[in-house]
Amino acid sequence: DAKTTQPPSMDCAEGRAANLPCNHSTISGNEYVYWYRQIHSQGPQYIIHGLKNNETNEMASLIITEDRKSSTLILPHATLRDTAVYYCIVTFMEYGNKLVFGAGTILRVKS
């Protein structure tokens, strides 16, 4: 089982911020939160990861609550090309640990 809960789908207007929630209430102290996305007919693409501090890179921001039981991926200015399935994954950062994907959230960015 994936250990995360995400809404099955979300819509966002082009140019607006897309906020994708993820619940991971059973996360353990040294598990990281990873986000990947999968655009139609492509393989998954890494976006960002974090442990307990908020993180930002050129693609997105990751906000993790203080109790670490939930997080939000923020795409600050969504474009049509951001339409994809977004996967939230919690896992240990250790040798050979495999990623367990759930069903993810289908984000539809609309003009």
Place this chain on the structure above:
Amino acid sequence: GAGVSQTPSNKVTEKGKYVELRCDPISGHTALYWYRQSLGQGPEFLIYFQGTGAADDSGLPNDRFFAVRPEGSVSTLKIQRTERGDSAVYLCASSVDSSGANVLTFGAGSRLTVL
């Protein structure tokens, strides 16, 4: 190469036939993963290689599935006596090594259809 390359991109075969799917990882990446994705579902782990050895094959569904990576670079996923339920997209991913962040780079996948 610049990315993870998978061939063929599409494969149609008949039930009972043997199939090989190839993965060419990013040069220098020592860790290589195979995943399988059925329609409408997230990718499902099959097997992981560190170098030439299969470090974790716990996701292989049965003994009809086998994978090799003889020189620590290119990997081949082999499926014997294919069944209709094997129809899926088979994804390969690689990472610099497996001891750091789980940042995997995925290929576009090989779509297998078993008639």
